[in-house]
Amino acid sequence: MTDKINELLRRVEEFKPKAAAEIEEFRIRILGKKGELNALMEEFKTVAPELKRELGQQLNSLKQAATERVNALRDQMQDATANGPGIEDMTRPGSAEQLGSRHPISLVKNQIVEVFARLGYTVADGPEIEDDWHVFSALNFPPEHPARDMQDTFFIEKDPDILLRTHTSSIQVRTMERQKPPIRVICPGRVFRNEAISYRAHCIFHQIEGLYIDEGVSFADMKQSLLYFAKEIFGEQASIRMRPSYFPFTEPSAEVDVSCNLCGGKGCPVCKGTGWLEIMGCGMVDPNVLRANNIDPEKYSGFAFGMGIERIAMLKYGVKDLRLYFENDVRFLHQFDTAL
Ligand code: PHE
Numbered sequence: 001m002t003d004k005i006n007e008l009l010r011r012v013e014e015f016k017p018k019a020a021a022e023i024e025e026f027r028i029r030i031l032g033k034k035g036e037l038n039a040l041m042e043e044f045k046t047v048a049p050e051l052k053r054e055l056g057q058q059l060n061s062l063k064q065a066a067t068e069r070v071n072a073l074r075d076q077m078q079d080a081t082a083n084g085p086g087i088e089d090m091t092r093p094g095s096a097e098q099l100g101s102r103h104p105i106s107l108v109k110n111q112i113v114e115v116f117a118r119l120g121y122t123v124a125d126g127p128e129i130e131d132d133w134h135v136f137s138a139l140n141f142p143p144e145h146p147a148r149d150m151q152d153t154f155f156i157e158k159d160p161d162i163l164l165r166t167h168t169s170s171i172q173v174r175t176m177e178r179q180k181p182p183i184r185v186i187c188p189g190r191v192f193r194n195e196a197i198s199y200r201a202h203c204i205f206h207q208i209e210g211l212y213i214d215e216g217v218s219f220a221d222m223k224q225s226l227l228y229f230a231k232e233i234f235g236e237q238a239s240i241r242m243r244p245s246y247f248p249f250t251e252p253s254a255e256v257d258v259s260c261n262l263c264g265g266k267g268c269p270v271c272k273g274t275g276w277l278e279i280m281g282c283g284m285v286d287p288n289v290l291r292a293n294n295i296d297p298e299k300y301s302g303f304a305f306g307m308g309i310e311r312i313a314m315l316k317y318g319v320k321d322l323r324l325y326f327e328n329d330v331r332f333l334h335q336f337d338t339a340l
Helices: 001-016 022-030 038-045 049-083 105-116 169-179 220-236 285-293 309-317
Strands: 128-132 162-164 182-192 204-214 239-249 250-259 275-283 301-308
Touching: 001 038, 001 049, 022 038, 022 049, 038 049, 105 182, 105 204, 105 220, 105 309, 162 239, 162 301, 169 182, 169 204, 169 275, 169 301, 220 239, 220 250, 220 275, 220 301, 239 275, 250 301, 275 285, 275 309, 301 309
Parallel strands: none
Antiparallel strands: 128 162, 182 204, 204 301, 239 250, 250 275, 275 301
16 A cells, blocks of 8 residues: 555656646546545555554645645646746836827927016916907907908808907907906917918917006017017027017007027028018007007006917927927927926
8 A cells, every 4th residue: 555655646746737727637636535545545444453553644644745736736837827928027128108298389388478477477368269359349450451351260150250369369358358457468379360271371370479558668668578588588699679560459560570590690591591580579559459448548558469389489499390280290299398
């Protein structure tokens, strides 16, 4: 009997399963009710009493060895399947998660807002779908002005009173309705114009406009504020010049040019040899606009300015095609966010 016990012990020790199912098969064959161990137990009942003590011990240690072997093999098999093939190599480099980045238009908008916040401006907001009053009439547009034409402005359905705002000056009107002077607001937002899409124009773009109304606000105040803005955005070396212009809501009005940051004013293809780049419109708020918004033009004066954010971003980053800002190609968009 000792031989049988030793032979079984040897098989238990040498057992090398290839799959989990083999372990279970092995367990049933050896340790199961009708298994080989129980068969030996039956045989044990018939041996001479003087041999029982020694054989009993041998059988017990065989049972223990077989149980331990089965459990150990099961644990090994489980660890291997949990790790899976090929993932055991913990030194392999991981695959990086793609992080999003802020859109260059948002970055430039935030920078502009920050500059004017330092001058005491607060941000104001308004609806994109507007009425004629807030976009045109309250801003002294004459009835025959071309901006009121279907060719230039998107009207909603057939109602000529409801339209997509063509500039964020409508937010300035809404601010004057709500607030008495002193007023100092900056109005960023999306605007809509019926324009053919090209490298320099789009039917949807972003503007930032500003409005400052108080007692004794002068043209010199405006010029100084806009020079400060240009230096903050384009660098300390930047200078500005103003050219006479026309807007229905300001008088006098001007276009503001900034010195070309590529050639430093010497003249290059970007500034078309002039040394200057147009960046915004501005002017002293027309007394008619103040009156239409219940502000006394005898007591108060103010200035307003407005710029396209895409244009500022193009000049700042040297981007030549405005359409890139709308195509949402992450390879383009990822280049600007320095916080990444
Ligand atoms: N609203 C003008 C535009 O959309 C910009 C502007 C604002 C000009 C304020 C002068 C004063 O072009």
